[in-house]
Amino acid sequence: MLEKQPTLTGFLCLLDLRAQGVLSGLRHMGISVPADMSIIGIDDLHGSASTCPPLTSVGLPVAKMGHQAARALEEWIEEGDPHAP
Numbered sequence: 001m002l003e004k005q006p007t008l009t010g011f012l013c014l015l016d017l018r019a020q021g022v023l024s025g026l027r028h029m030g031i032s033v034p035a036d037m038s039i040i041g042i043d044d045l046h047g048s049a050s051t052c053p054p055l056t057s058v059g060l061p062v063a064k065m066g067h068q069a070a071r072a073l074e075e076w077i078e079e080g081d082p083h084a085p
Contacts, residue, residue, distance in 0.1 A: 013041050044059030044060070045057065
């Protein structure tokens with residue numbers, strides 16, 4: 001990816017585990033994080049802060065999001081699609 005995008009300055013990974021893999025790969029390539037490249041993970045996986053350097057991660061309230069999605073689906077099933085003509 002870096003060969004195709006030489007101006008790339010960072011990675012946004014949808015999973016912290018993937019971000020940890022990117023961190024490892026960059027280290028293997030001799031690229032310094034965060035001096036040369038930034039990495040952000042999403043899901044605030046336990047242990048992400050203990051990587052070297054510590055991984056920046058965004059936590060999402062997945063349980064709350066799941067409940068809201070289930071409630072919306074239940075309403076849609078019971079009442080029909082509110083966007084239908």
